[in-house]
Amino acid sequence: MKLRTIIxxxxxxxxxxxxxxxxxxxxxxxxxxxxxxxxxxxxQPFMAENPDVTIINDESSNEAVAKLxxxxxxxxxxxxxxxxxxxxxxxxxxxxxxxxxxxNEWTKAAPDGTPAVEDFGDAVINDCFIPQxxxxxxxxxxxxxxxxxxxxxxxLCDIFDTETFPGKRALEKRPKKNLEWALxxxxxxxxDLYDVLSTPEGVDRALAKLDTIxxxxxxxxxxxxxxxxxxxxxxxxxxxxxxxLFSVIAEQDxxxxxxxxxQVFDYDGWVIPAGLPDDKLAxxxxxxxxxxxxxxxxxxxxxxxxGPARAxxxxxxxxxxxxxxxxxxxxxxxxANMGNYLVNNILWWADNQDDVEQKFxxxxxx
Amino acid sequence: MAEQQILTGxxxxxxxxxxxxxxxxxxxxxxxxxxxxxFVLVAFIAPIGDMLFRSVENNIVADTLPKTTAALRDWxxxxxxxxxxxxxxxLYDDLTVAVEKKIHTRLGSRLNYEQAGMSSLFRKAGRxxxxxxxxxxxxxxxxxxxxxxxxxxxxxxxxxxxSPAYTPxxxxxxxxxxxxxxxxxxxxxxxxxxxxxxxxxxxxxxxITCSCLVLGYPISYLLSHLPLSRxxxxxxxxxxxxxxxLLVRTSAWKVLLQQQxxxxxxxxxxxxxxxxxxxxxxxxxxxxxxxxxxxxxxxxILPLYSVMKTISPTYVRxxxxxxxxxxxxxxxxYFPQSVPGIGAGAVLVFILSIGYYITPELVGGxxxxxxxxxxxxxxxxxxxxxxxxxxxxxLLVVVMFMFVLYDKIVGIDNVKLG
Numbered sequence: 001m002k003l004r005t006i007i008x009x010x011x012x013x014x015x016x017x018x019x020x021x022x023x024x025x026x027x028x029x030x031x032x033x034x035x036x037x038x039x040x041x042x043x044q045p046f047m048a049e050n051p052d053v054t055i056i057n058d059e060s061s062n063e064a065v066a067k068l069x070x071x072x073x074x075x076x077x078x079x080x081x082x083x084x085x086x087x088x089x090x091x092x093x094x095x096x097x098x099x100x101x102x103x104n105e106w107t108k109a110a111p112d113g114t115p116a117v118e119d120f121g122d123a124v125i126n127d128c129f130i131p132q133x134x135x136x137x138x139x140x141x142x143x144x145x146x147x148x149x150x151x152x153x154x155x156l157c158d159i160f161d162t163e164t165f166p167g168k169r170a171l172e173k174r175p176k177k178n179l180e181w182a183l184x185x186x187x188x189x190x191x192d193l194y195d196v197l198s199t200p201e202g203v204d205r206a207l208a209k210l211d212t213i214x215x216x217x218x219x220x221x222x223x224x225x226x227x228x229x230x231x232x233x234x235x236x237x238x239x240x241x242x243x244x245l246f247s248v249i250a251e252q253d254x255x256x257x258x259x260x261x262x263q264v265f266d267y268d269g270w271v272i273p274a275g276l277p278d279d280k281l282a283x284x285x286x287x288x289x290x291x292x293x294x295x296x297x298x299x300x301x302x303x304x305x306x307g308p309a310r311a312x313x314x315x316x317x318x319x320x321x322x323x324x325x326x327x328x329x330x331x332x333x334x335x336a337n338m339g340n341y342l343v344n345n346i347l348w349w350a351d352n353q354d355d356v357e358q359k360f361x362x363x364x365x366x
Numbered sequence: 367m368a369e370q371q372i373l374t375g376x377x378x379x380x381x382x383x384x385x386x387x388x389x390x391x392x393x394x395x396x397x398x399x400x401x402x403x404x405f406v407l408v409a410f411i412a413p414i415g416d417m418l419f420r421s422v423e424n425n426i427v428a429d430t431l432p433k434t435t436a437a438l439r440d441w442x443x444x445x446x447x448x449x450x451x452x453x454x455x456x457l458y459d460d461l462t463v464a465v466e467k468k469i470h471t472r473l474g475s476r477l478n479y480e481q482a483g484m485s486s487l488f489r490k491a492g493r494x495x496x497x498x499x500x501x502x503x504x505x506x507x508x509x510x511x512x513x514x515x516x517x518x519x520x521x522x523x524x525x526x527x528x529s530p531a532y533t534p535x536x537x538x539x540x541x542x543x544x545x546x547x548x549x550x551x552x553x554x555x556x557x558x559x560x561x562x563x564x565x566x567x568x569x570x571x572x573x574i575t576c577s578c579l580v581l582g583y584p585i586s587y588l589l590s591h592l593p594l595s596r597x598x599x600x601x602x603x604x605x606x607x608x609x610x611x612l613l614v615r616t617s618a619w620k621v622l623l624q625q626q627x628x629x630x631x632x633x634x635x636x637x638x639x640x641x642x643x644x645x646x647x648x649x650x651x652x653x654x655x656x657x658x659x660x661x662x663x664x665x666x667i668l669p670l671y672s673v674m675k676t677i678s679p680t681y682v683r684x685x686x687x688x689x690x691x692x693x694x695x696x697x698x699x700y701f702p703q704s705v706p707g708i709g710a711g712a713v714l715v716f717i718l719s720i721g722y723y724i725t726p727e728l729v730g731g732x733x734x735x736x737x738x739x740x741x742x743x744x745x746x747x748x749x750x751x752x753x754x755x756x757x758x759x760x761l762l763v764v765v766m767f768m769f770v771l772y773d774k775i776v777g778i779d780n781v782k783l784g
Contacts (some may be wrong), residue, residue, distance in 0.1 A: 354486075366556070
């Protein structure tokens with residue numbers, strides 16, 4: 001009897017001790033090659049320094065806004081750190097679903113002493129956003145399509161040319177970027193783009209342009225789908241994030257090429273869900289401090305072709321960790337890739353997404 | 367008349383003792399099923415009820431803008447006058463609180479379901495109220511100056527229309543109608559999708575049920591007429607896919623059916639179609655029909671088989687001996703006896719397919735998706751839970767209606783699972 005009590009008591013002590021030591025950190029991101037680069041550059045080194053912390057990867061960033069809204073509505077937030085695109089961070093911040101932070105307090109200064117806010121520069125787009133990378137959405141195409149008779153697409157609007165370039169195209173199942181591209185190929189000038197889109201006729205005009213290729217579109221909702229479909233030969237061209245295309249071209253050696261024309265720049269970074277308990281917040285802060293310093297941000301670029309958001313990280317970007325090829329030519333910000341480009345208009349999309357999404361979804365279903 | 371009471375050994379009236387014993391018995395059996403009852407109540411009825419309730423619930427306007435709602439009580443948009451200064455002041459007060467709590471954008475999203483532009487109006491207003499001095503005169507002019515929509519009668523009409531705690535708005539949306547300032551009307555042509563999707567869901571479900579029947583009937587017939595050992599072996603072939611994960615089977619169809627897939631490769635290799643004319647069998651309704659027929663086939667075969675097992679072969683033999691041809695013997699003797707199996711299989715397959723979601727999502731593209739895919743979209747992406755609940759309620763009603771219709775035509779007694 002006594003012995004049993006002692007065993008039980010000591011077991012309980014051990015269990016409680018472990019509970020106090022071991023901590024889980026749920027980090028939500030985009031999956032695929034991108035999550036792998038974060039795992040290599042941030043998660044593994046962080047866990048090596050903090051053996052009692054376990055990082056759990058969740059690949060739900062695609063639905064981050066919806067899920068965080070649902071979580072806050074039910075009062076049960078199970079995420080600790082979320083990786084989102086700029087416009088989503090704006091929405092989360094506006095709705096009070098993401099925590100407002102002081103970037104200088106949450107991230108380290110650059111090695112030369114430049115304060116974080118200055119070092120991040122333009123990437124600081126709102127009070128909730130902790131920038132990580134600059135990426136772009138652009139097109140990839142197969143370089144071995146027999147039906148094209150040796151021609152290859154050279155500009156964005158070739159997407160709409162099903163005569164010269166027959167075959168299926170993959171586009172994202174969201175209006176963002178698709179509408180801009182459609183209008184550009186319908187003859188709208190870059191500076192008039194959002195003025196035109198702000199009118200109901202402008203959205204209709206963009207949808208009418210997309211209508212011309214609607215039967216040839218396969219719609220994707222996860223960034224990894226286009227590379228997969230390209231590798232299968234199921235599509236001949238498709239939009240996705242430039243890092244995914246890099247991975248299918250350089251790492252998997254598929255007959256795929258990039259089309260940089262009218263690439264759309266975006267920032268991606270962390271947000272912290274509002275309402276985390278204090279002890280969790282301390283760990284989250286520690287992680288953010290670690291994962292956003294100059295060296296770590298440069299490290300991520302060794303695994304995927306996204307530009308680090310810190311100015312001080314740029315000179316540190318070197319060769320690919322495994323392939324040994326220089327990463328600079330594959331960065332969206334490389335001057336050779338920046339002939340025509342757009343920068344995602346975060347404020348416009350935050351204001352108008354609800355309306356446009358409704359129209360787009362109705363158009364899609366018809 | 368004094369009643370002669372029968373007493374038990376302990377001197378109590380027998381009737382009373384008996385009733386007590388029976389009650390105890392009843393309580394005991396109730397206790398046995400109590401966990402199940404509690405489980406069904408807590409895990410099934412309550413959440414579904416709560417979800418369905420969202421299809422009419424509309425507290426968000428009154429909760430976010432309490433003073434404005436009160437100020438608009440006596441205002442009638444039909445008079446064609448904008449609300450007075452007091453209403454604008456109330457709105458300013460409400461918005462200041464809402465912006466502080468960061469809930470004004472949610473209200474904007476909610477009202478945007480009813481009228482385009484409301485979402486951005488409230489987002490902008492959130493920024494505006496920070497710049498307006500509290501207590502400054504002529505709030506009305508300042509608000510209208512920040513966004514001319516605040517000077518639009520329709521904006522206020524929508525606000526007033528949606529201030530009650532309950533709304534038919536979601537149900538109207540679910541049938542492609544809307545409640546505007548001029549009353550209820552259909553939505554513009556290019557925004558009507560739900561009735562069309564309901565129609566498609568019904569149509570495809572009927573096609574899937576029919577193709578399951580056409581494929582499943584001969585197989586069940588064969589299974590029920592083979593010697594037991596061989597029938598069991600074949601039965602494993604029916605059950606094996608049934609036990610395989612739904613996602614695995616759906617993905618397998620993706621590999622098989624895509625344009626660079628196995629089936630197209632075979633067709634090109636054998637020269638039936640040429641390389642340029644590869645068939646498009648996936649990411650459309652065809653893909654949905656093929657994959658769902660395969661997935662739901664066991665639900666047709668199993669009830670058919672178990673009913674056919676019980677049909678005695680002597681009837682058919684007797685018919686034959688009386689001079690019937692094999693077709694007549696089948697059609698007039700065997701088939702009617704298998705109808706209960708068809709009924710059970712058809713009801714199972716139809717009701718399962720009408721609510722199917724994951725397979726159409728993966729292989730249906732845009733032309734092969736069901737109404738449930740829109741429900742899922744509104745639950746997890748657009749977060750219009752009210753509309754999702756209204757669509758779900760309508761789907762439930764359609765299923766109930768089909769069930770009653772089926773009972774009228776075939777008779778629910780004719781359904782047998784074995």
